[in-house]
Amino acid sequence: MQHPYTRLPARSFWRTAVAEPDPLDITDLWTPKFTISQDDPVVTAGSCFAAHIGRALLEQGMHWYDAEPPPPGLTRAEQSARGYRQFSFRTGNIYSAAGLRQWVAWALGEERPPEEVWEHDGTFHDPYRPAVEPDGFASPDELLRSREVTLAAVRTALTRADVLVFTLGLTEAWHDEATDTVLPMCPGTVRGTFDPARHVLHQHTVARVHRDLTRTLDLVHRVNPRLRTVLTVSPVPLTATATGRHALVATTHSKSVLRAAAGQLADEDDRVDYFPSYEIVTGFPYRAAFYEPNLRAVTPRGVSFVMRHFFTALRGRPDPAHPAHPTTPVTGGEDHWCDDAVLDYYNPRPVPPAG
Template identity: 60%
Template sequence: MDPYDSLPARSFWRSAVAEADPTRVAGLWTPAFSLGQDDTIVTAGSCFAGHLGPALSTEGLRWYDAEPAPPGLTEEERRDRHYGRFSFRTGDISTAGALRQWLTWALSDEMSREERTEEHTEPAEVWSEGGRHYDPFRPAVEPGGYATPDAVRDARRTTLAAIRDGVARASCLILTLGTTEAWRDRATGFTYPVCPGTVRGTFDAGRHVFHNATLTEVHRDLSVTVALARRVNPGLRVLLTVSPVPLTATATGGHVLAANTCSKSVLRAVAGQLAQELDHVDYFPSYEIVTGFPFGGTFFEPDLRSVTPGGMALMTRHFLAGLGLPAGLRPEPRTTAVPSPPVPVRSATREEFRCDDAVLDYYHRSPVPPAR
């Protein structure tokens, strides 16, 4: 008898994938820690994370919105200002470096004086256009901008306070990783969520530099992020996942298909490594569930980027099944301090979950070459 004789059917490609009904593949996730309906969940990360909170809330889990919309806004105004997408109004956080940055700014009080550097200080930079002012580190969050630079900073501090509150309250922090590609400020070292000059701002070739994070760098940034969060909340568990949404564009100079594979592979490898290294970290395979080739791309919209409601529903079903929670039993959404419930995923359109980097499609001018 060898070790393979006692393995379950899910360990073999033929029985688990090739001969299985793709919509009924089971056992994709065995959680490293328990998570129940009374545990508080906070979510942050790439645009795909904007699906997760509302989806889990709709299924009866306790998703915590730490920065709810003020009263009086319409549904469209809440959506345009990124209320109800993530637990904090950070906008899309697509890279591990940007995740570390936000957590560092929010939780710097947990660091000793010796540990603090310039990167731990909230930046003063503000972008100004047409008499309005914007936050360079979440340029799409307030589409009409702010009246003054101080108003930009005040709004950011509100979000930093929400991050501190959410991390301190949470049983589980779900971080969704999107890409390894980012733009940085050469002078300050700060990482932007998108290239300056796209959503907002002005691109300066002498100041703004492209950086494609290595596996070592991603591992370092996530390790610091997790460790810092657990200083505030020692019992916090962290669930990592990789967004199945491909890159809109790559600045590497290579083909976007190869660049996307490289980026997602690095993120997946680091997430798996951290889950092996740390008992309080786990990985959920949302990337595999949506992009796995047995599904034949059926969980993408015609743009081959946006995840369909069916794809989100399948991912949520696997999440609940792994936790041993019943799927399909949907009580009223359980959020905290949210004046109005988020838009259910089943009725969401692509525009409601539009990624910040989708603006890069605007710069595509070349016609699609004819098929040969």
């Protein structure tokens, strides 16, 4: 008697798909819904892990679209410190779906961003891009002009792109109740001053994340109906949680919500796909092999392994630039790209015993 399980491929069974192969030889984790050709403009944004994707696209000779290139004369370190060439526009990290919806609504003229700026020691900082100018802006006008440049870059990128790759990072988001906006970081950490009367932590639900993603894509498709979207979830854990939960429990909750929302939207919309970077790094067959000793930053070897799956699936053949058994030295890390890494500064350290 026939039933659906008699016709399933080996990839559908845990033993043949996961338990028996060497973890580095597990294949077919992603079957792309649509092709991404060499010349298709690809826009990337999201949490710190997303910064790897644009660089990998460039290395593969694909068209990563940088809508806000750096001015001449900056070193690579200066470009990175000022938020250039990490994503397709200089928004800094966008950790939440709500943050993406906000930037898109501002860029497309659906909403107007507040003109509030943060002042510190005679320099000025953008509440919505607190880390893009480490030394601050010389005046509020300079800050707002710079933000308008970024909004124009977002608008241009989304209008011209064929593909958007967005990496979801967090569900914990600080909202400014006075302006009805979502902030990328809690005020008082990277910049600004915390005000408990107006700065409130929201824990976004699956329904909220799904709604924000849907509204974002609805806005973009009005100006670019051909845009296709690849959603991913960052494998980087929370640096800290303000929920009162254990950091491990809070991380599991946050990533589960994001994964569920991204998967639901991908199941519902033919123009949206989900790429499993989260599963590739965090799946227990890999036994945390792709993390630095801090169990947070993903090693270059791990990034290479993730991108090997990405390009192999797109091209239908192994990618020689990202081998199955990468030999890239396990050094470095990505915390310098993560605005929220600063939260570890506030971690109370144990006092060493006297003597």
